[in-house]
Amino acid sequence: xxxxLKMFGLNLYFLIGALAVLGVGAVVLIAAWxxxxxxxxxxxxxxxxxxxxxxxxxxxxxxxxxxxxGLCTACARAYEQVYHLPDGARLxxxxxxxxxxxxxx
Numbered sequence: 001x002x003x004x005l006k007m008f009g010l011n012l013y014f015l016i017g018a019l020a021v022l023g024v025g026a027v028v029l030i031a032a033w034x035x036x037x038x039x040x041x042x043x044x045x046x047x048x049x050x051x052x053x054x055x056x057x058x059x060x061x062x063x064x065x066x067x068x069x070g071l072c073t074a075c076a077r078a079y080e081q082v083y084h085l086p087d088g089a090r091l092x093x094x095x096x097x098x099x100x101x102x103x104x105x
Contacts, residue, residue, distance in 0.1 A: 055081075064083060065083040065084055065085055065086070065096075066083070066084045067081045067082060067083045067084065068081075068082060068084070069081070069082065070082040070090055071090065072090060072091055072092035072095055073089050073090050073091065074089075074091055074092070074095040075092060075094075075095055077092065079092040079093075081093060083096045
């Protein structure tokens with residue numbers, strides 16, 4: 001009888017220890033998963049910010065004119081991005097680049 005009680009106590013300690021290890025493991029797994037998701041979210045955020053800067057700024061850092069979807073007045077085609085120039089012209093990125101090259105030359 002005494003041996004059975006001792007074995008029961010050892011089994012109980014083993015079960016409590018196993019539950020504690022499983023609990024700590026679950027907390028570590030949840031923390032690692034959350035940390036990974038935070039890192040992925042931060043990288044996506046920075047990537048979106050870089051894409052937005054490329055969309056709104058020239059390579060030298062000066063701002064591009066406002067843009068929206070519409071028709072290019074130079075080539076008369078519809079584009080997702082048409083720059084609205086101060087003189088009222090609306091140019092697609094290709095025509096706008098050609099105008100900028102002419103101004104620089």
